[in-house]
Amino acid sequence: MDTIEKSPKKLVLRMPANESLANAIRRSVAEVPVLAIDEVEIFKNDSALYDEILAHRLGLVPLKTEKGMSSKTKIELKISKVGPCTIYSGDLQGSTDVVYDKIPLTILGDGHKLELVATAVLGRGVEHAKYNPCLCYYRHLLEVTSSSEIDNVIKNAKSFIKSEKKGSKWICDLKDADIDKINSIDKDAIKDSDEMLFVIESYGQMDAKDIFTKAVEELEENLDKFEKSIK
Secondary structure (H helix, E strand, O other): OEEEEEOOOEEEEEEEOOHHHHHHHHHHHHHOOEEEEEEEEEEEEOOOOOHHHHHHHHHOOOEOOOOOOOOOOOEEEEEEEEOOEEEEHHHOEEOOOEOOOOOEEEEEOOOOEEEEEEEEEEEOOOOOHHHOOEEEEEEEEEEEEOOHHHHHHHHOOOOOOOOEEEOOEEEEOOOHHHHHHHHHHOOOOEEEEEEEEEEEEEOOOOOHHHHHHHHHHHHHHHHHHHHHHOO
């Protein structure tokens, strides 16, 4: 397994093709505990949005999730604003950080008020989508038969990895538009290789590498539980 790209927001791995393992890790991402707003107590809401809609929007605001947090973690975040103004996610005040502080929540007119207290707890994506920490996907690298026309397409293509020539074949990662161009030249030129790319794009609550590591740990724990249950 090779690391193609690693940053707090994105992790790209090149690995031997194993769809079962890749899909198991992808699904285990939904088992990673993430902080999100779960309850909202609204004292005053003069905005155009119903309380339920506002609470739903608050639940989808990504919050920074620290390693020391546990199932007992409860963090209160408050908003107290008077219009005219736009209420943004950054107006949430409390002991944790909002990942993106310019997410618009609602608008207050002249003299209108919004007062609320939101409680954030750890949860998992299998319980609710607001607890999903990332976009996670995988795809095969492609094996493409070389020719003068195809070579020109591949050399001008932009992708996660630099295309590699192996004998009469290219190993590459192509966008759909480039694949269509090659198919128009030779519809039998492309097939899946025995390698794939595994990608995690974090929403910001946790670093992409930490999400991957935690997902693997959750998968191992679930496998252990399954093994014990059938003994």
